[in-house]
Amino acid sequence: MALLSSPTAEEENTDKDDVCLPKEQPPPAFFETKTFRLISIFLYLGGISGLGMVLALYFLFFFDSTMPDIHLKFPVSIGGHPVQKVHEYQ
Template identity: 80%
Template structure:
């Protein structure tokens, strides 16, 4: 019996048999899944959209011709049969 009495003491001093597990070390996340990559992609997206808007605005300011075509002189708009604009005579 003395041998049986020593076994429970050995179990108490040895490592406890609990269901507790230490978390395993996870590798750092891949760059494409990181928060830094998401922030960089958002900044690039917003910069691209804003840049295209600026290019379009510069096009309209510099190159776009906003003058009315002469088609309104040939076919004037009339209200009640009276032309709204002067009609030029074409030969």
């Protein structure tokens, strides 16, 4: 019955008086640091801004903004004036 015996008063006092220091933990991995989080935020914002700049440059220099002549193929032009003579109402 020695296994079921309760600790004595001296053992309880020594356990309560002992100060447990935290175990030494290894430094966190780089992917868990604040530096990595800041770098990833700057890379994300830079990527989004860079893609926006590329899109803006494309529209400035390469995009053809002229209207196609598709309105000539239909009976009414974009301005509302008839291009072809269709059916005249009497």
